[in-house]
Amino acid sequence: MRRENEQQESAQPQAEWQSPTTLGRDDNFAIWVLIVTGFVLILNETLMNVALPVLMAEMHVEASTGQWLTAGFLLTMSVVIPITGTLIQRMQTRTLYFTAVGFFTLGTLLAAIAPGFAVLLAGRVIQAVGTAIIMPLMMTTVMTLVPTDMRGKVMGRISMVISLAPALGPTISGLVIQFFNWRVLFIMVLPIVIGAGIFAHLKLRNVGYKMYRKIDLLSVLLTVPGFGLTVYGLSTIGEGAAHGGGLNTQAFVIIAVGLVCLALFVWRQSTLAESNRALLDLRVFKFRPFWIGSILMALSMAAMFGTFMLLPLYAANVLDWDTLHVGLVLLPGSLLMAGLGQPVGRLVDLFGARLVMIPGVVLNSVALWLATLFNESTQTWFVLLAQVTLSLGLAFTFTPLFSTLMGSLPPHLTAHGSAVVSTLQQVAGAAGTAIFVMIFSATSAALAASGSAEITAYTAGVHQAYLVAAILITAAAPIVALIPGKSSGDSTAQMPH
Structure with a gap:
C-alpha cells in the first residue's frame, strides 16, 4: 500500500502540471536574481587557479597540498550535485536557495579570514556545497516558470553563466593578485551574494510540486567514491604534465575505483526508479x-x-x-x-x-x-x-x-x-x-x-x-x-x- 501511495504521489504532478503561458515581472526578476547568484558562485570554481602560487608561498605548503583548494572544490561539487535532483523535489524553492547561499556565504567568510591552509580549504569545501546546489535549482526553476516559447531566450542567460563565469575566474584572479591581497578574492563577492539574497527574499517564490520521498542512504554513499573519485582522478591525471613532468599514474587507479562505484550507483538507481525512489532518476535518458x-x-x-x-x-x-x-x-x-x-x-x-x-x-x-x-x-x-x-x-x-x-x-x-x-x-x-x-x-x-x-x-x-x-x-x-x-x-x- 505504501509503495502504491508513493507512485501515486509521484504521478500526481504530471497530471496537474501545465506549461505557463506568460512570465510575470516578479518571476522574471527572480530568475535574474538566481542567475546573478549562480554567476558569482560558479565564478569561484576557477578563481583559485592563478592565486595558488601566492597562497602556497604565504602558507608554506607544497603544490601537492595547495592544489586541493581547486580539487577539493571540484570534488565536493561532483558529490553534491547528483543529490540535488532529490533535494529540489523534497525542499521548497526558497528554502533550498537560502541553504545554498548560506553555505556559500559561510564558506566565503571562513576563507577570507582563514589563519591557515586548513581553514581556507574548509571554506572552499563549504563554498562548493552552495555552488553545487544553485545550478540545478536555477535550471529547474526556469523550466517551471518560463513559457515554452521563451525558454531558449532564458536558457541563453544560463548559458552565459556557465560559459563566462569559469573563464573569467583566472582573469579576475590575476588582476586581483597583482594589485591586492588574495583575501580580496573572497571579500569582493560577499556584497553581491548578500544583495542577491535580499532581492530573492522579496521576489523568489516557491515553485513546482514537492514529493517527500525517503532518501536512499546507499545511493548517497555511492556518490562519494563514484562521482568524487572519478572526477578527482580525471582532474589530476595530467597534474605532472602541467608542471613539465609525466602523467600521474596513481590517478588511473583512482579512476578505476570510481568507475566501479559509479556502475554500482547506476545499477542502484535503475533498481529504485520503478518505485520512484531513485536519488538521481536516470529515466531521463x-x-x-x-x-x-x-x-x-x-x-x-x-x-x-x-x-x-x-x-x-x-x-x-x-x-x-x-x-x-x-x-x-x-x-x-x-x-x-x-x-x-x-x-x-x-x-x-x-x-x-x-x-x-x-x-x-x-x-x-x-x-x-x-x-x-x-x-x-x-x-x-x-x-x-x-x-x-x-x-x-x-x-x-x-x-x-x-x-x-x-x-x-x-x-x-x-x-x-x-x-x-x-x-x-x-x-x-x-x-x-x-x-x-x-x-x-x-x-x-x-x-x-x-x-x-x-x-x-x-x-x-x-x-x-x-x-x-x-x-x-x-x-x-x-x-x-x-x-x-x-x-x-x-x-x-x-x-x-
Whole structure:
C-alpha cells in the first residue's frame, strides 16, 4: 500500500502540471536574481587557479597540498550535485536557495579570514556545497516558470553563466593578485551574494510540486567514491604534465575505483526508479532528445575545458606568456559567449535548436583545426582568432543544447534532469582536460626522449592534442541532425524513445 501511495504521489504532478503561458515581472526578476547568484558562485570554481602560487608561498605548503583548494572544490561539487535532483523535489524553492547561499556565504567568510591552509580549504569545501546546489535549482526553476516559447531566450542567460563565469575566474584572479591581497578574492563577492539574497527574499517564490520521498542512504554513499573519485582522478591525471613532468599514474587507479562505484550507483538507481525512489532518476535518458543532447553537451564541455587547459600550457611553455597575458587572450571570447547568450536563445525560440546549432558545431570544428596550426612563432592575434572562433561556436551550441536537454523532459523529471546535466558538465570538463593533457604529455615526452628540443616537443604535444580534439568534434557534428527542430513543439509532451 505504501509503495502504491508513493507512485501515486509521484504521478500526481504530471497530471496537474501545465506549461505557463506568460512570465510575470516578479518571476522574471527572480530568475535574474538566481542567475546573478549562480554567476558569482560558479565564478569561484576557477578563481583559485592563478592565486595558488601566492597562497602556497604565504602558507608554506607544497603544490601537492595547495592544489586541493581547486580539487577539493571540484570534488565536493561532483558529490553534491547528483543529490540535488532529490533535494529540489523534497525542499521548497526558497528554502533550498537560502541553504545554498548560506553555505556559500559561510564558506566565503571562513576563507577570507582563514589563519591557515586548513581553514581556507574548509571554506572552499563549504563554498562548493552552495555552488553545487544553485545550478540545478536555477535550471529547474526556469523550466517551471518560463513559457515554452521563451525558454531558449532564458536558457541563453544560463548559458552565459556557465560559459563566462569559469573563464573569467583566472582573469579576475590575476588582476586581483597583482594589485591586492588574495583575501580580496573572497571579500569582493560577499556584497553581491548578500544583495542577491535580499532581492530573492522579496521576489523568489516557491515553485513546482514537492514529493517527500525517503532518501536512499546507499545511493548517497555511492556518490562519494563514484562521482568524487572519478572526477578527482580525471582532474589530476595530467597534474605532472602541467608542471613539465609525466602523467600521474596513481590517478588511473583512482579512476578505476570510481568507475566501479559509479556502475554500482547506476545499477542502484535503475533498481529504485520503478518505485520512484531513485536519488538521481536516470529515466531521463529514455527521452531521445535528452540522451542525444547529452552526447553533444559532453563533447562541447570537454572541448571548452580542454582548451582552457591546453592554451595556458602552450602559452607558458612555447610562447613564454605570463598568466595575465593568457587571461586577457581568453577574455574576449568569454565576453562574446556571454553577450550572445540571449540573442542565440531568441533564435532558438524562433527557429528551433537544430538550425541554431549547425553554425555552432561548424565554428567549433574550424576553431580547433585552426589551433592545430599553433607553433613556436604563432602571433597573439592568431591565437585570439582561434579562441574567439571557438567561443562563438560554443555560444551557438550551449544555449540550444540546454533548451533541448531540459525541454525534452516531463515536469516530474525536470529536477533530476538538471542534476544530470550539471553532473555531466563536471565529469565531461574533467575528462576533456585529462584526455587532452594526456595526449600532450605523451607526445611531448616521447619526442623529448628521442632527443628533440624541449620547445619542439611541447609544440608537437599541443598540436597532437588539438588534432584529436578537432577530429572528435568534426566527427560528432552529424549528431546535430538528430536534435529536434522547431516543428517538435513542446518537447515535454514527447514520449521516451
